[in-house]
Amino acid sequence: MTDRITIPRPDDWHLHLRDGAVLEAVLADTARHFGRAIVMPNLVPPVTSGAAADAYRARILAALPAGSDFTPLMTLYLTEATSADDVRSAANTGIVHAVKLYPAGATTNSEAGVRDIETVYPVLEAMSEIGLPLLVHGEVVDSGVDIFDREAVFLDRVLAPLRARFADLKIVLEHVTTKDGVDFVQCAGPNTAGTITPHHLMINRNALFNKGLRPHFYCLPVAKREHHRLALVEAATGGGEQFFLGTDSAPHPDKDKETACGCAGIYVAPVTMTCLAQVFDDAGKISNLEKFVSLNGPGFYGLPVNDATLTLERCVDPAIFPVSISAGADTITLFDPGVPLHWMVAD
Ligand code: DOR
Ligand code: ZN
Numbered sequence: 001m002t003d004r005i006t007i008p009r010p011d012d013w014h015l016h017l018r019d020g021a022v023l024e025a026v027l028a029d030t031a032r033h034f035g036r037a038i039v040m041p042n043l044v045p046p047v048t049s050g051a052a053a054d055a056y057r058a059r060i061l062a063a064l065p066a067g068s069d070f071t072p073l074m075t076l077y078l079t080e081a082t083s084a085d086d087v088r089s090a091a092n093t094g095i096v097h098a099v100k101l102y103p104a105g106a107t108t109n110s111e112a113g114v115r116d117i118e119t120v121y122p123v124l125e126a127m128s129e130i131g132l133p134l135l136v137h138g139e140v141v142d143s144g145v146d147i148f149d150r151e152a153v154f155l156d157r158v159l160a161p162l163r164a165r166f167a168d169l170k171i172v173l174e175h176v177t178t179k180d181g182v183d184f185v186q187c188a189g190p191n192t193a194g195t196i197t198p199h200h201l202m203i204n205r206n207a208l209f210n211k212g213l214r215p216h217f218y219c220l221p222v223a224k225r226e227h228h229r230l231a232l233v234e235a236a237t238g239g240g241e242q243f244f245l246g247t248d249s250a251p252h253p254d255k256d257k258e259t260a261c262g263c264a265g266i267y268v269a270p271v272t273m274t275c276l277a278q279v280f281d282d283a284g285k286i287s288n289l290e291k292f293v294s295l296n297g298p299g300f301y302g303l304p305v306n307d308a309t310l311t312l313e314r315c316v317d318p319a320i321f322p323v324s325i326s327a328g329a330d331t332i333t334l335f336d337p338g339v340p341l342h343w344m345v346a347d
Contacts, residue, residue, distance in 0.1 A: 005289065008307075011034055012034045012038070013172070015249055018251060021327050029325075031064055034070065035071065036071045038073045039072045041074075041075045047075070048076060049090065050092075056074065073097040077099075077102070078101050080120065083122075098133040099127060104141065105141040106141050117158055124162070133171065136174060138154045151224075171191065173185055173195075175196070175200065176195065178231070186235075202229075203229070203337060205224055215257040216266065241299055242300075245272075245293045249266070253330035271321055274341045281343065318342060
């Protein structure tokens with residue numbers, strides 16, 4: 001039985017760091033375990049230019065704990081007003097590593113996103129030439145489609161035609177939540193990847209309604225049925241190069257989640273490595289953890305694997321985490337899968 005593993009320092013290929021007091025509160029939790037993270041641009045206002053990405057990056061670097069070597073990888077928020085020149089000049093800064101497609105209205109701060117995908121085709125053409133990946137929130141915005149089907153319908157209506165039209169464009173289907181998404185990525189060839197979150201590997205949709213409404217398990221895309229979770233576990237632990245970690249750690253103050261209309265997002269960063277070690281160990285695949293968290297992501301993005309390492313150890317007593325952290329006057333609740341976790345990151 002493996003009790004201790006040392007892997008190249010992991011990266012997080014999908015992260016929400018926010019700004020201001022929340023950024024100050026959450027950044028250390030990611031910087032502690034991860035070498036780099038793809039930072040989501042859905043601030044208010046969204047990060048739509050290279051200059052805005054550069055300014056946000058400076059705020060992140062200023063909030064880092066002293067001595068941290070964490071590197072934020074910035075992204076641009078795609079709007080229908082984004083031009084091919086905008087993405088070219090953003091890519092030239094060297095700090096922008098991807099462009100994010102939010103279907104308008106699909107999720108938190110997505111109103112400035114894209115309504116008609118064809119309006120951004122010239123931008124996608126330019127990205128394809130540059131080799132700049134497109135990160136996709138894969139859900140249709142259609143109240144006529146059941147919320148649990150919105151990912152699968154997106155694959156048919158939007159992503160399949162996009163994939164066929166822009167064969168050279170690197171596309172990441174983010175936070176895959178369905179077997180349909182897993183199958184799509186696996187069949188789409190090496191220019192397509194999928195990120196998977198720790199929480200979608202650990203909970204199914206029952207967790208949202210377990211003896212009451214559980215707002216801290218609510219995120220978008222929402223967790224699906226158990227057979228979808230099992231497909232995600234197989235994809236993540238299987239070692240295939242097209243799947244890698246994107247935590248989608250999405251902190252919201254508790255007051256905004258524990259309310260009549262609570263927002264979507266799960267704060268998972270601090271517990272991510274412990275949860276993943278447990279999932280991979282339970283699947284008998286702990287030896288594939290480094291592919292998922294440390295090797296496959298850099299491979300897809302054409303970046304070097306981190307030189308630094310991270311060690312995880314099995315622990316007899318279950319790992320203990322705080323229920324929440326403080327952010328200014330607010331608290332932010334951590335993801336708690338509700339099962340004992342017998343792995344910890346070593347100091
Ligand atoms: O649950 C989510 N929260 N899904 C998203 O797509 C956005 C994120 C957020 O920004 O809070
Ligand atoms: Zn996200």
